[in-house]
Amino acid sequence: MCGIMGYVGNSMSNYRTHELSTSLLRETQSRGKDATGFASLSGNRVDFFKRNIAAQDFVKIGPWKNRCVANPNVLIGHTRFATHGPHIHNINNHPHISDDQKVSVVHNGVIVNYNSMAKKLGLNLRGECDSEVILRAIENSSSPVDGIKTVFEEAIGQHACLSIAFSEEHNKHMFYAWRSGNPMVMIDLRQELGQYFFSSTDHIWKSAVTTCGMQKLLSKKIEVVNENEIIEIDPDTLTIIKHEVPTKIYSLGHRFPGVWDDEISISPDIAHRRSAWQVPSFNEKKSQAQIAISQIDSIISSLEETKETIGFMEGIFGSELDLREVVVDLSLLSKEVKDINRSISESYNSDDVKSDSDLVDYSFIR
Numbered sequence: 001m002c003g004i005m006g007y008v009g010n011s012m013s014n015y016r017t018h019e020l021s022t023s024l025l026r027e028t029q030s031r032g033k034d035a036t037g038f039a040s041l042s043g044n045r046v047d048f049f050k051r052n053i054a055a056q057d058f059v060k061i062g063p064w065k066n067r068c069v070a071n072p073n074v075l076i077g078h079t080r081f082a083t084h085g086p087h088i089h090n091i092n093n094h095p096h097i098s099d100d101q102k103v104s105v106v107h108n109g110v111i112v113n114y115n116s117m118a119k120k121l122g123l124n125l126r127g128e129c130d131s132e133v134i135l136r137a138i139e140n141s142s143s144p145v146d147g148i149k150t151v152f153e154e155a156i157g158q159h160a161c162l163s164i165a166f167s168e169e170h171n172k173h174m175f176y177a178w179r180s181g182n183p184m185v186m187i188d189l190r191q192e193l194g195q196y197f198f199s200s201t202d203h204i205w206k207s208a209v210t211t212c213g214m215q216k217l218l219s220k221k222i223e224v225v226n227e228n229e230i231i232e233i234d235p236d237t238l239t240i241i242k243h244e245v246p247t248k249i250y251s252l253g254h255r256f257p258g259v260w261d262d263e264i265s266i267s268p269d270i271a272h273r274r275s276a277w278q279v280p281s282f283n284e285k286k287s288q289a290q291i292a293i294s295q296i297d298s299i300i301s302s303l304e305e306t307k308e309t310i311g312f313m314e315g316i317f318g319s320e321l322d323l324r325e326v327v328v329d330l331s332l333l334s335k336e337v338k339d340i341n342r343s344i345s346e347s348y349n350s351d352d353v354k355s356d357s358d359l360v361d362y363s364f365i366r
Contacts, residue, residue: 002094002108003031003204004184006076006162008175008233009195016214017193018068022059023212024197025077027204029055031108032081035093038064039104040072041164041173041235046101047072050094052087055079073235074175076162078106084114085128092127096135102166102173103139103147107131108200109159109182117154130157138165145243148178148230152245160184160225162198167232175233177225178245184225190238192217198225 005024011017025036036058037050047070049063058064067075078094085092097104111117114130123136137154138147144165151159158181167174177184177198185205187197199205202222209217225231230243 001031001081003028003079003200004077004106004108004160004162005197005199005204006074006106006175006177007195007197008074008235009190009193009238010073010236011071012192012194014068014071017071017195019212020193020197020208020214020217021067021075021077022064024199024205024208025055025064025079026059027208027211028077028079028200030204031200032079034082034087035080035090036078037080037094037106038067038075038077039095039097039106039164040067040070040076041074042070042072044173046097046104046164046173048095048097048101048104050078050090052090052093074164074173076104076106076164078108083110084130089127092129094129094131096129096132098135098139103135103144103163104165105131105135105138105161105163107134107159107161108184109157111155111157111159113154113156117156121150121154134159134161138163143167143169144174144176145230145232148176149243149245152178152180152228155180158182160200170234173235175235177231177233178229179225180227186223186225186231187217187220188223189217189220192220194238196233196238 005021005028007017007021025038029036033054035050035052036055037048039046039048047063051058051061076095080087080093082092087093094106095104096107109131111130111133114125114133117123118125118133118136121137121140123133123140125132125136133155134151137150138144141147141150144163144167147165148161148163151161160179160182161177163176164173165176166172177186183201185199185202187199187205189195189197197205199208205222206218209215228245230245232241232243233239
């Protein structure tokens with residue numbers, strides 16, 4: 001779970017915009033504290049900065065504070081909860097930016113098949129973060145919109161993204177927002193600041209507005225960004241162009257990345273649900289279970305190391321409430337996840353199973 005935020009448009013008050021965006025980035029920290037970063041557009045210049053520190057500290061350093069003076073007309077920000085790629089290596093942190101700085105992306109979510117997707121599309125990943133595959137897909141496409149559509153078509157998993165990307169069609173950098181599964185909201189502040197703002201959740205937005213003393217903005221309508229739709233915004237005119245992404249599902253007999261059934265599409269009345277094309281194959285479920293096992297085992301290891309140093313707390317609290325019970329509970333949970341993973345593997349390799357579709361519950365499609 002990571003957090004994203006941003007805005008687009010020429011500000012009527014660079015001070016108020018900076019105060020609001022600072023509060024918004026700080027509040028977005030609730031979704032990730034491992035690293036923080038931003039990319040911004042001023043004229044034709046793209047600036048970016050990222051560090052493996054929490055947003056509450058990030059907003060105090062020069063590169064962020066200088067955004068008030070630079071007064072960019074586009075800014076995208078990210079607070080990271082690291083899942084793929086250690087945050088101590090800055091290449092894994094967000095934003096991800098192309099060498100020519102024509103494309104920058106922040107992403108909330110997990111791309112389960114990022115390695116196979118990169119291999120299929122011939123993309124060169126330099127770091128270990130799954131999100132980089134989104135940057136490379138856009139960077140290697142004929143246009144930002146085509147690149148984002150490729151992400152929708154090829155990526156397995158959930159994502160919500162903001163991007164600054166150069167469009168040959170418009171001969172300028174444009175702002176892009178899209179999501180599939182993960183949350184994102186949009187707030188129209190054209191009357192107040194001449195801008196649109198974006199946030200991961202309405203709760204974060206409301207907290208940010210309240211914290212920076214701009215409670216009047218609480219009355220502004222919060223619009224949920226539609227799933228499977230690309231929002232393209234001109235930073236100068238704030239003209240919005242919406243691009244639909246074809247709604248498709250995997251062929252029922254072939255639930256593997258990149259294999260589509262073009263004759264089956266989901267009707268609009270259920271398109272907003274967590275649709276069938278987002279159901280991972282059992283190979284992917286096994287992969288997710290293995291990730292969960294690894295994370296739980298890591299927590300167990302850390303807790304076992306820590307509990308030796310906090311024995312004195314028992315005397316303070318007069319109880320046995322140290323970490324021993326937690327370690328035992330997590331150990332049991334880890335064993336349960338491993339059992340589930342083994343069961344999945346045995347079921348998947350069973351002669352009785354003809355395809356993934358034999359194991360998938362479609363009861364949610366009424």
